[in-house]
């Protein structure tokens with residue numbers, strides 16, 4: 001699938017630990033082949049205590065850039081030259097671009113999420129959103145939604161984290177976020193419900209009762225950022241209640257396409273996007 005490696009091939013990749021399960025190499029190499037770009041996308045296991053040395057290696061080896069994932073997303077910023085404003089605000093980086101040794105960090109998770117909603121034909125602006133979870137993914141999504149004048153209600157098992165996230169979002173978009181108790185019903189007038197927690201990642205575990213997913217009344221759209229092929233209990237419940245539902249595969253592809261767009265300095269067209277979708281859909 002990848003192009004033959006030449007004397008001019010450049011390297012781009014993903015760092016984190018673990019990365020062996022990552023779909024990003026498949027997805028990006030498929031897009032690079034379609035685009036005819038002479039780069040190869042390689043996974044690297046990088047532990048947090050090597051973060052600074054790994055960043056130096058980007059400069060030394062003139063890598064195009066890298067994606068960063070768990071556990072580096074929140075720890076890499078101090079070693080970069082610049083960080084995009086939204087990434088600073090949400091405190092998370094998933095993409096580094098190398099411009100001749102000058103490294104800039106970005107977060108493309110929010111953009112990937114919003115793009116996916118748009119491609120699904122779902123609305124993205126001025127919505128009442130009920131967001132489950134308050135971790136790194138939730139920060140990116142809550143920020144992106146508040147940026148689009150949505151009101152974001154945040155419910156999280158650890159209430160203090162929900163409060164912290166609400167405070168963060170309200171700092172930049174005053175009045176755009178409130179906290180709801182974990183385990184309560186979503187309440188009336190919710191347009192979009194999003195699960196950002198890791199609950200449901202292992203469908204064989206009977207985790208559904210932990211998600212306050214029982215009441216989808218009046219909810220039109222329900223999104224789960226988990227991208228397992230098996231439908232999560234959360235999504236099944238929503239679908240059975242008549243909601244439009246989606247898992248996070250489209251977001252995964254689109255955050256990747258946004259990163260590729262940063263590295264290539266141009267938007268990724270439909271053909272490459274389709275190749276990325278096919279690559280992740282046909283995973284083994």
Ligand code: ATR
Nearest residue numbers: 133134135136137138156157158161196197198210
């Ligand atoms: P990510 O970067 O993927 O968002 P994270 O920052 O570790 O990962 O956040 C994981 C989210 O899943 C958190 O909202 C977490 O809730 P806590 O803040 O209470 O830890 C949520 N989560 C994980 N396991 C959970 C469980 N068993 N029940 C409820 N929420 C859970």
